[in-house]
Structure formats: structure tokens, C-alpha cells
Amino acid sequence: MIILDENTRCLVQGITGKQGSFHTRQMLEYGTKIVAGVTPGKGGQELLGVKIYNSIEEAKEETDVNASIIFVPAPFAKDAAYEAIKHLDLVVIITEHIPVHDSMQIMEYGKRMKTTIIGPNTPGIITPGVGKLGIMPGHIFQEGDIGIVSRSGTLTYEFAHQITSNGMGQSTCIGIGGDPIVGLTFADVLKEFEEDKDTRAMLMIGEIGGDAEERAAEYIKEHISKPVMAFIAGRTAPPGKRMGHAGAIIERGAGTAESKIRALEKADVQVAEKPSDIPEMLKEL
Amino acid sequence: MKLYEYNAKEIFKKEGIPTPDGGVANTPKDVEKIAKRLGKPVAVKSQILAGGRGKAGGIRFADSPENAYKVGEELLSSLIKGEKIERVLVEEKIPIEEEFYISVIVDRTMKKPLIIASSEGGVEIEELAHKHPEKIIRYHVDPLGEFLPYEAREIARKMGMEGKLISRVGSIIWRLYNLFRKYDALLAEINPLVLSGDNLVAVDAKLEIDDDSIFRHPEFKKQEEYEASEFAFVKLDGNIAVIGNGAGLTLTAMDLIKLQGGEPATFLDIGGGASPEIIRKAINRVISYSKVDVVFLNVLGGITRADDVAKGVVEALRDAERDIPLVIRLTGTNEEEGQRILKEAGIPFETSLEKAAAKAVEVAKRL
Incomplete structure (x- = not known):
């Protein structure tokens, strides 16, 4: 196995959205280690037994998270991706329709921070x-x-x-x-x-x-x-x-x-x- | 979204890149009027989106307003590369001393903007790139950094510019890059950039905007080339309409139709997570295309739910404008529910892609 193994502990950015919550359930049912959710402004709530934080920085203080999966809508995806790249080792960007100029910046920042990025527009x-x-x-x-x-x-x-x-x-x-x-x-x-x-x-x-x-x-x-x-x-x-x-x-x-x-x-x-x-x-x- | 030359030139001009004096016309009378105002020989250029317009006869010249009328009349009643000419751009004809080439494009491999420049611009640029790659200057820009004027001057010097031209061509490169960034372009191209006396003029302009950036460029929403669409749809020449979820899977369904001896009539990708309403619209859309004899709907649900697809199919068949055989392959997320809905409505389906493709071809051949 590569990249995703027993040591991968993931948070979900955009966990409270329609796609985010639906797929968090599916990922949990599959046995994936989902240790946190992030939705700014909804910190402190819980969804499907997963604690939600306002930011990744905050989630890192309480969990040993090292990866993120992003369901945030395209206009806000660059912000979410940068936040994940700064704090984590692996970022999976599910979001479609991210502007190409944003993607070029996300990839360059990921390269500098040595963070592995999968996507965007990926299953x-x-x-x-x-x-x-x-x-x-x-x-x-x-x-x-x-x-x-x-x-x-x-x-x-x-x-x-x-x-x-x-x-x-x-x-x-x-x-x-x-x-x-x-x-x-x-x-x-x-x-x-x-x-x-x-x-x-x-x-x-x-x-x-x-x-x-x-x-x-x-x-x-x-x-x-x-x-x-x-x-x-x-x-x-x-x-x-x-x-x-x-x-x-x-x-x-x-x-x-x-x-x-x-x-x-x-x-x-x-x-x-x-x-x-x-x-x-x-x-x- | 590709912009017409005249729209691109408006933007170039606004961002400080000189373009020829001129105006847009949609009648021969207006062509003549603009030529008269310019008071010199003019170029009359068809406004179409396809490339290679010059070689196809879409650019003509006239040395008097009367001739401009004639040329305009001919162009405005013709087709170039299959596109009807609705408008022409009438511009002063620029005497050419030298032609340069400058463009900025997204380089997928390096994941950075790439500036391409050459001192030998013109229609043979691709040939030149092939035969004399050393004459093509390539420069990647750091997407996180600022592109500074000195970098543009370095490119100009590498192109072979000397003296004052280093700064002047550099300035155009710098402006073109900034415009590429500012407008979220996928491509910004000047070919040729003409040196005429003391002037540098962008005689042609190409600009393609990223459709996914339109949310932050409301000015392009009213552009007629921008068509907000719920699905990707391409018409083809065969008689089997192919609808699928995801481009790769839909292309594969088309390939299989062809492999079985059939001919696809459409490529229609409903994307991910389509609602019953989108399915209904997609089926109706291909049915209204007269070449279609059979519809082949191939869905392997991931984010798309098979039950939503089944509901859409049932609705579409209820109010379809004509009776057409439908071959369905339906599996994936919520497939039990989706298949149950089809069974209850008495609609047959397959679960194997290759079997379904073979069936669609067989049905089409029997007609």
C-alpha cells in the first residue's frame, strides 16, 4: 500500500456541507481514521461522533491528525488547501472547478512545504x-x-x-x-x-x-x-x-x-x- | 472561454498593450464607414473563434473605403472554418518591419505559467518551434511570486532584442503576463507583435479565460461565448447518443460503441452527483437531436446515485418528445434501489458496460 496506510489520521475540511457529511459517514463506515472535522464558526459541535474545530491549528492541538480531505466549494478551496498544506503531510482535494491559477499556487506552496497533494477534481x-x-x-x-x-x-x-x-x-x-x-x-x-x-x-x-x-x-x-x-x-x-x-x-x-x-x-x-x-x-x- | 479578437484587444488596450486603430462592424456599410474614418488602407478581419483564420481566407485587405465595403460584404456573407461570420474587425493596416511572438500559457507539466517568446513571429511559428527550437525562448514564472519588469527585459534580450527594444518589448511581455494573471487566463497570445517604425503593435490577440474563474470575473458572464451549462455536450455524426457520468467513462462508452461497429451521435457527460432533473434534461437534450436513433445511458455511480438516475429516466420517458429505444447500464452507489425503480417502471437495464454497449449497437442496427 502507498500513501494511505494505518498511520494516516485524517480530518475533513467542509465536514458540515452536504458532500462533506455524506462522505464522512461513508469513510467512517469503511474504517477510515477520521479524527476531526473543520468548519470555521462551527467549532465545538460534533457530527457522526467526529469533533468539529474552527481551524486545523486548533484540531492539531487536540489530535494527532496528519492528513486532510477537502470538500470546500471552489471559491474557498485555495484558502482551505493552504491551511492544510501548512499543517499536514497529505491533502486530498475532492473539490471540482477550482480556478487553474489557484491550483498553480496551491501546487507550488505544497512543493515548498513538502506536502503530498492529491487532486483537485479527484475521487x-x-x-x-x-x-x-x-x-x-x-x-x-x-x-x-x-x-x-x-x-x-x-x-x-x-x-x-x-x-x-x-x-x-x-x-x-x-x-x-x-x-x-x-x-x-x-x-x-x-x-x-x-x-x-x-x-x-x-x-x-x-x-x-x-x-x-x-x-x-x-x-x-x-x-x-x-x-x-x-x-x-x-x-x-x-x-x-x-x-x-x-x-x-x-x-x-x-x-x-x-x-x-x-x-x-x-x-x-x-x-x-x-x-x-x-x-x-x-x-x- | 475563448474571447473574440475584438474583445481580447479591448482588454489588451486597457492594460496598456497597443493595438491597431479600428472598430467592429456587422454590415458592409459600417465597414466602409470605419475605413473612411481611418483614412488609410485597412485589414478586414473575420471575428471567429477557430484558429488558422488567415490561411482560410478570413483576413482581407482593402486600399479604399469602397473596396472595404466590397470585402466586408463578401466576408459577412460567408463561412470560415464552418463558422458563420457575424462581425468583422476593421483596422488600419500596419506596415510590417519585423514580427515577434509572445504568449503566456498554463504549463501543465511544470504547473506554472510559461512565457513563450520569439523574435520570429507570424503564422509559421509552430514550424519554427519544430525546426529551430533554440529560437523559442521559454520562461516559467513562479506562481507565488511577483513577475518583475527586469525578468521581462531578460526575456526580451534572449529573444535578440537590442538597445531600446529590450525595454519596449520587455514592457509588453510584462503587461501580457500581468493581464494573464489578472483575468485568470489559460492563454494570452500576441502573434504577431509588429515593429512598425517607432511603434510596437499587437496586430493579433488571443485570450482564453478559465471558465472556473468566472465567479470572480462577473464582467465575462454576459459574454455570449460563456454558456453556463449543466453538462458537457458534444454532437457527433453517428446515431447512438452516449450519456454517461464522468468524461473518462463516457469516452470509454463511445470507444466501445465504435469497437462493436456502431457510431456515437453524442458525448454527454452528466458530471458527478447529477439529480433526477439533470438526467431528465440530458435524455431530452439528446432525443431532440435528430440524428439520434438509440440512447445509450451508462452510469456507474460513485458520487452519482443510481436511484436518482433511475428516477430521472422514468420522468424523461414519461414526457419524451419522441419514442426512442433506450439502453441503460446502471450500477454503483444505491444500485439496488435504482434497479428496483427501473424494474417497477418496466424499463430493462444491464449491469455490464460491454454487454450494454453491444446491445445498443445491435438495437441501432436492427432499426
Whole structure:
């Protein structure tokens, strides 16, 4: 397992909101260590047996919290993320629609403070049998030795489900987030899986747009010895919109499904055509 | 949200970047009027959002107001790159001595703003970047810091500027970066930045604003390009409408349709946590698209609840404007309840994505 383990003790920022409270219940039911909630102005209250604080600083005085999951709405997410980065080691940002300029600042601040950031716009992270910091349905995952990293939320569930229903399971599963700017990248997560004794093989789920998959392929070629499988969504999608000349200059032809599949195959990654191919590939390992 | 050139230029001008003198027209008469006021040869530029407009014939020149009328009349009744031309921008034609290139873009890999600059601007910039990468200057800006004028001058010097041009081009780079920040842009681009006599002029301007930042830029809410939407919707050429929750999963459903020999008619992503109302609207939206013969709804609920989806389906079918076969795959959060609702309403469903995709293609072929 990587990043989320028995030592992860999390607080929920935005615990009193609709999504925050719903998913706090789900995370607790899954067995996740949720030790505090934070909603400014609601300190002292309690929700589902979790004590609420006005700030992370305050929560830290009374608990041994070291991680946060953020459900705060986009206009306030930068503030929440900075607060978490300042005080904690791991921050999972579930919030969608955070302005890209805010995300660039959040990532730079996280880098300086050496805080691990997952997301934004992610389903989160789950280590089956240990806990989940996220919004994924827990029952489709099962303890096992396949590490999954994905850019897409629901597509991750599809693959986890395929693996689980074929009698296998996952070591840890991470959604890196669907936004242009995210914290952990494919390469960061693959590196962790490579070093993780519980992970036997990895599945990388990508989609069209950007060059994250091409860069991951470069990384795999140089640094990964365990088997890697991949799926790229969007083979039949029409070409995306152009971002001026600047977009073409920095992407250098990357971004299409063909470009990604070619790069991955060059790195000896087995690329699946459809989700049901993955369990077959895993059985043959 | 991409802005039209004339909107982008208004912002550039406001932020101190010189643009050619001119005005916007939507009739040949107005084109002529503006040309007359300018009193010199003009460029008449189609206002469309697609790139490569010049090469497609969307930019024309005229040396008299009468010719400007003619050119305006032709452009305003034509299509460029499939877009109908509603407006043209009429500007003084700037004599070109040299053309430079400057842009600021979000670099996803470095997670920082990236300034790209070159002393050889113009339409061949991408070709240049490919053949002579050393002629393209790249500079990442610290998103937590301030971008200072000296940094912009360093970029200008690396571009090959000399003497006074170092400060003058530097000043434009500095202003372009600050504008990029101030307006939450995803892209701000000047190509070309023209040196004409003593003047530096942004002859073209591209500006794309981050839709997710509109809450703090109310001035863009009234922009016609900004369309607040409950779901991502793209029309395609096939006859099987694909609706799903999440972009990756919806794209995969499209890929599977194609793999089975079918053709997708839509990509419609209902996003996460859709209400029954959104589901109803999504189904109605694709049904009203005439190319659609079959609707394929694929939901694997996470934050989206299968019971909400089922309720939306039942409502949509109750008041659908035409009778259309619907193939549903429904699993995930609250699936027992969702599947029960469908069963009670007598609506069949699948639980496997690949089986459901195959069924949708089969149904479409039987029609």
C-alpha cells in the first residue's frame, strides 16, 4: 500500500456541507481514521461522533491528525488547501472547478512545504481494507496486489470492479484528478508502486488531452521494472480544441489517444482495448 | 472561454498593450464607414473563434473605403472554418518591419505559467518551434511570486532584442503576463507583435479565460461565448447518443460503441452527483437531436446515485418528445434501489458496460 496506510489520521475540511457529511459517514463506515472535522464558526459541535474545530491549528492541538480531505466549494478551496498544506503531510482535494491559477499556487506552496497533494477534481485514494480518503464506492474494491492510478473518476471504478469481480484486488488505488493542474502525477504514483512490496503490477488509466501519459511512458521506460498495463479513453473522440500556437508548441503532437498508446507501447506497457482485457492480462502475468 | 479578437484587444488596450486603430462592424456599410474614418488602407478581419483564420481566407485587405465595403460584404456573407461570420474587425493596416511572438500559457507539466517568446513571429511559428527550437525562448514564472519588469527585459534580450527594444518589448511581455494573471487566463497570445517604425503593435490577440474563474470575473458572464451549462455536450455524426457520468467513462462508452461497429451521435457527460432533473434534461437534450436513433445511458455511480438516475429516466420517458429505444447500464452507489425503480417502471437495464454497449449497437442496427 502507498500513501494511505494505518498511520494516516485524517480530518475533513467542509465536514458540515452536504458532500462533506455524506462522505464522512461513508469513510467512517469503511474504517477510515477520521479524527476531526473543520468548519470555521462551527467549532465545538460534533457530527457522526467526529469533533468539529474552527481551524486545523486548533484540531492539531487536540489530535494527532496528519492528513486532510477537502470538500470546500471552489471559491474557498485555495484558502482551505493552504491551511492544510501548512499543517499536514497529505491533502486530498475532492473539490471540482477550482480556478487553474489557484491550483498553480496551491501546487507550488505544497512543493515548498513538502506536502503530498492529491487532486483537485479527484475521487481520492483508497487502500482496500485500510481506509479511503475519497468519494469512491468502497464495495467495488478488494485487498490485493494491483496498484491503480487514474486521471478519471468513474472509469477507475469500472476497472476496479473488473479486477475485483475476477477474484483479484488492489494494493492502493489513486485518482490523480482530471484537472490540467494536479498534485501527484502518474510518474509520482508509479514510482511509489515500484517501491511498494505489496504491489505486484500496476494499471494506469489515462485519457486524451495533455501529455501526462506520454511523460509517464518516458518514466516507465527508465525507472519501472514491475509490469504496467494501461488503458486510454477517447480513441474515437474528435480532435480537441486548440490552445493558440502556444498549445501546439508545448504539446508537440501529444494529446491524442494514438500518441499516448504509441508512447506506452514503446515503453513495453500492455495497452488494453477494452476494460475486460485487463483481468485477462493480469491472469497471464 | 475563448474571447473574440475584438474583445481580447479591448482588454489588451486597457492594460496598456497597443493595438491597431479600428472598430467592429456587422454590415458592409459600417465597414466602409470605419475605413473612411481611418483614412488609410485597412485589414478586414473575420471575428471567429477557430484558429488558422488567415490561411482560410478570413483576413482581407482593402486600399479604399469602397473596396472595404466590397470585402466586408463578401466576408459577412460567408463561412470560415464552418463558422458563420457575424462581425468583422476593421483596422488600419500596419506596415510590417519585423514580427515577434509572445504568449503566456498554463504549463501543465511544470504547473506554472510559461512565457513563450520569439523574435520570429507570424503564422509559421509552430514550424519554427519544430525546426529551430533554440529560437523559442521559454520562461516559467513562479506562481507565488511577483513577475518583475527586469525578468521581462531578460526575456526580451534572449529573444535578440537590442538597445531600446529590450525595454519596449520587455514592457509588453510584462503587461501580457500581468493581464494573464489578472483575468485568470489559460492563454494570452500576441502573434504577431509588429515593429512598425517607432511603434510596437499587437496586430493579433488571443485570450482564453478559465471558465472556473468566472465567479470572480462577473464582467465575462454576459459574454455570449460563456454558456453556463449543466453538462458537457458534444454532437457527433453517428446515431447512438452516449450519456454517461464522468468524461473518462463516457469516452470509454463511445470507444466501445465504435469497437462493436456502431457510431456515437453524442458525448454527454452528466458530471458527478447529477439529480433526477439533470438526467431528465440530458435524455431530452439528446432525443431532440435528430440524428439520434438509440440512447445509450451508462452510469456507474460513485458520487452519482443510481436511484436518482433511475428516477430521472422514468420522468424523461414519461414526457419524451419522441419514442426512442433506450439502453441503460446502471450500477454503483444505491444500485439496488435504482434497479428496483427501473424494474417497477418496466424499463430493462444491464449491469455490464460491454454487454450494454453491444446491445445498443445491435438495437441501432436492427432499426
